[in-house]
Amino acid sequence: MPNYEYLSRIHGPEDLKKLSFSELDLLCAELRARLIEVISQNGGHLASNLGVVELTVAMHKVFDCPKDQFVWDVGHQCYTHKILTHRNERFDTIRKEGGISGFPKRCESDCDSFIAGHSSTSIAVATGLAKANTLKGNDDYVLAVIGDGAMTGGLAYEGLNNAARGNDRIIVILNDNEMSISKNVGALARYLSTIRSNPKYFRAKDRVERGLKAIPVVGTPLRDAVFHSKEALKRALYKTTLFEYFGFTYLGPVNGHNIKNLCEVLQRAKDLARPVLIHVETKKGKGYLFAEKNPGAYHGVSKFDVSTGNPDAAPSMNFSSAFGESLTRLADKDERICAITAAMKYGTGLHKFAAKFPSRFFDVGIAEGYALTFAGGLAAGGMIPVFAVYSSFLQRGFDQILHDLSIERQHVVIGVDRAGVVGDDGETHQGLFDISFLTPIPHMEIYSPYSYQELDFILRHCVAECDGPCAIRYPRGREQVVPELTPQSYEEYTLFAPGAKALVVSYGRLFKDVWYAVEEIRQTKPVAVMKLQKIFPLSDECLQIMGKYEQVIFIEETMEAGCIGEHAAARLQEMRCKTRCHIKAIRDFVPQATVAQALAALGLDRASIKEYIIQRLSD
Ligand SMILES: Cc1ncc(C[n+]2csc(CCOP(=O)(O)OP(=O)(O)O)c2C)c(N)n1
Numbered sequence: 309m310p311n312y313e314y315l316s317r318i319h320g321p322e323d324l325k326k327l328s329f330s331e332l333d334l335l336c337a338e339l340r341a342r343l344i345e346v347i348s349q350n351g352g353h354l355a356s357n358l359g360v361v362e363l364t365v366a367m368h369k370v371f372d373c374p375k376d377q378f379v380w381d382v383g384h385q386c387y388t389h390k391i392l393t394h395r396n397e398r399f400d401t402i403r404k405e406g407g408i409s410g411f412p413k414r415c416e417s418d419c420d421s422f423i424a425g426h427s428s429t430s431i432a433v434a435t436g437l438a439k440a441n442t443l444k445g446n447d448d449y450v451l452a453v454i455g456d457g458a459m460t461g462g463l464a465y466e467g468l469n470n471a472a473r474g475n476d477r478i479i480v481i482l483n484d485n486e487m488s489i490s491k492n493v494g495a496l497a498r499y500l501s502t503i504r505s506n507p508k509y510f511r512a513k514d515r516v517e518r519g520l521k522a523i524p525v526v527g528t529p530l531r532d533a534v535f536h537s538k539e540a541l542k543r544a545l546y547k548t549t550l551f552e553y554f555g556f557t558y559l560g561p562v563n564g565h566n567i568k569n570l571c572e573v574l575q576r577a578k579d580l581a582r583p584v585l586i587h588v589e590t591k592k593g594k595g596y597l598f599a600e601k602n603p604g605a606y607h608g609v610s611k612f613d614v615s616t617g618n619p620d621a622a623p624s625m626n627f628s629s630a631f632g633e634s635l636t637r638l639a640d641k642d643e644r645i646c647a648i649t650a651a652m653k654y655g656t657g658l659h660k661f662a663a664k665f666p667s668r669f670f671d672v673g674i675a676e677g678y679a680l681t682f683a684g685g686l687a688a689g690g691m692i693p694v695f696a697v698y699s700s701f702l703q704r705g706f707d708q709i710l711h712d713l714s715i716e717r718q719h720v721v722i723g724v725d726r727a728g729v730v731g732d733d734g735e736t737h738q739g740l741f742d743i744s745f746l747t748p749i750p751h752m753e754i755y756s757p758y759s760y761q762e763l764d765f766i767l768r769h770c771v772a773e774c775d776g777p778c779a780i781r782y783p784r785g786r787e788q789v790v791p792e793l794t795p796q797s798y799e800e801y802t803l804f805a806p807g808a809k810a811l812v813v814s815y816g817r818l819f820k821d822v823w824y825a826v827e828e829i830r831q832t833k834p835v836a837v838m839k840l841q842k843i844f845p846l847s848d849e850c851l852q853i854m855g856k857y858e859q860v861i862f863i864e865e866t867m868e869a870g871c872i873g874e875h876a877a878a879r880l881q882e883m884r885c886k887t888r889c890h891i892k893a894i895r896d897f898v899p900q901a902t903v904a905q906a907l908a909a910l911g912l913d914r915a916s917i918k919e920y921i922i923q924r925l926s927d
């Protein structure tokens with residue numbers, strides 16, 4: 309158990325204001341020990357949090373939270389902030405069922421000023437909060453902390469474009485560690501590296517600016533003359549950054565691990581009392597050697613051994629790696645196949661494709677909307693683009709799918725990863741809406757393989773035979789198969805039961821539990837069971853089968869509104885079938901827990917599914 313001499317004295321941010329800079333350095337060492345102690349047990353976003361310890365401490369030293377509001381972009385790096393704002397005692401519950409969240413949550417603390425989880429929102433949020441302050445006549449500050457990765461998302465630029473239009477007290481802190489989850493990409497990353505490699509050129513600016521301000525200007529002609537020579541002098545002495553064109557005062561680059569420097573620059577920004585952007589350089593993984601050396605691998609971790617850095621569970625095949633491998637095999641045979649990721653090369657299993665076909669692999673940064681429209685362009689140009697993306701992040705691209713892909717039927721394959729319940733990231737990351745928002749789009753085809761073999765089969769079908777946008781959804785983690793069942797079609801599979809009046813329908817990860825629940829019920833009562841592979845639109849044959857039963861019971865790991873059962877019920881009614889449809893699906897946001905705990909809480913574990921079917925059978 310590490311010794312927490314300083315941390316044990318910190319209950320709220322006011323306590324750290326009493327510490328000297330050298331004591332704050334010691335506090336930072338303890339904060340790192342605390343982060344490693346808890347994250348090695350609970351899992352979480354290790355490297356990003358280790359990188360912002362000094363920055364977070366300095367922000368709390370100079371500003372008064374919650375009066376001054378901190379907005380964390382993505383929010384995955386807010387752990388030190390949580391520890392410093394009355395949550396150290398509960399910190400060991402982070403990301404656990406019923407525990408504190410790994411992201412900012414307003415319901416958890418008044419020091420968390422806005423929810424996060426999805427990237428690139430912080431500047432927009434901060435502009436809103438700062439404008440509200442101005443309108444209410446209060447002079448508090450709003451600080452947005454945004455990473456260089458999050459800065460690759462378009463919404464960040466919409467924020468910058470609006471943030472400095474007035475004199476609201478907004479401070480954007482650009483936390484530049486040269487990393488998104490993997491190496492950061494694109495022109496902005498290159499631009500930031502130019503600034504980093506010429507620090508004096510840029511850092512001198514604020515000093516020169518202040519010196520020039522001190523020159524007295526009297527009378528209009530003289531003022532004009534001095535103004536123009538000041539501008540010329542400025543241009544000669546230093547370079548204007550992109551951020552100044554947006555209207556910010558630019559301060560930096562500043563060493564993000566030197567508390568004294570950080571406090572000075574934060575104080576300077578505070579004194580300016582106008583929109584300021586501070587460029588902070590940090591090291592992702594700082595203070596834990598394994599994470600410093602390989603920050604990408606330690607971005608998000610599961611339980612690990614602190615002394616070796618090794619995860620408790622050995623990595624094994626999962627749906628993402630199966631998807632990446634199948635796609636790489638297909639791309640070997642067809643040079644038109646391209647793979648796209650929005651900053652999730654490893655998470656979506658596309659790294660092998662990237663290594664083998666670098667010219668056909670595109671990491672576009674955290675830009676899901678762009679990825680889809682770019683894919684549309686590739687498709688119109690004769691390529692076969694495959695975009696692998698987490699279900700929850702695909703929410704960002706609804707209009708791009710509708711407008712750019714669907715109307716003119718561009719052949720784009722979307723690999724919808726992390727579909728269904730994801731576990732300890734919680735509400736913001738659950739993949740529960742893709743079916744609801746994809747099904748209203750005309751001609752959209754949606755598949756849901758339950759095994760790697762089916763995934764391979766369906767991917768081949770989508771790449772070779774579909775002619776418009778199509779989606780293949782699969783969950784986080786490993787396949788759950790019924791060994792005695794090996795369907796070889798991308799349509800449905802039905803196990804009939806002589807005399808059965810009810811049919812149970814499911815697909816994807818839940819199917820295994822549904823199958824065994826039905827098997828138990830079949831000991832005493834005949835029940836048929838259907839597994840869908842192509843879940844939307846349902847084929848006429850499939851609907852014909854459903855229409856023959858008195859009851860059809862749908863068990864689905866998705867939101868109830870817009871789920872497959874709802875669509876099937878409407879079609880069966882149209883067909884004038886007397887079939888009664890029952891739907892067991894999800895009605896609300898799903899909080900953090902393990903996948904098994906969350907499914908049980910939702911009534912979607914095997915025992916609850918069995919109970920639900922039995923109840924419906926007696927309706
Ligand atoms: C819309 C969206 N897409 C993808 C992600 C996944 N994601 C989470 S953090 C991250 C990288 C963020 O990099 P950066 O902002 O530089 O933060 P760092 O971890 O380097 O501190 C990504 C891609 C997300 N949270 N939201």
Ligand SMILES: CC(=O)[C@@H](O)[C@H](O)COP(=O)(O)O
Pocket residue numbers: 353382384425607608655726730733784
């Ligand atoms: C913060 C964020 O959005 C990602 O880091 C996400 O937590 C990754 O999730 P997986 O662990 O499922 O890849």
Ligand SMILES: [Mg+2]
Pocket residue numbers: 455456457458483484485486487488
């Ligand atoms: Mg970064």
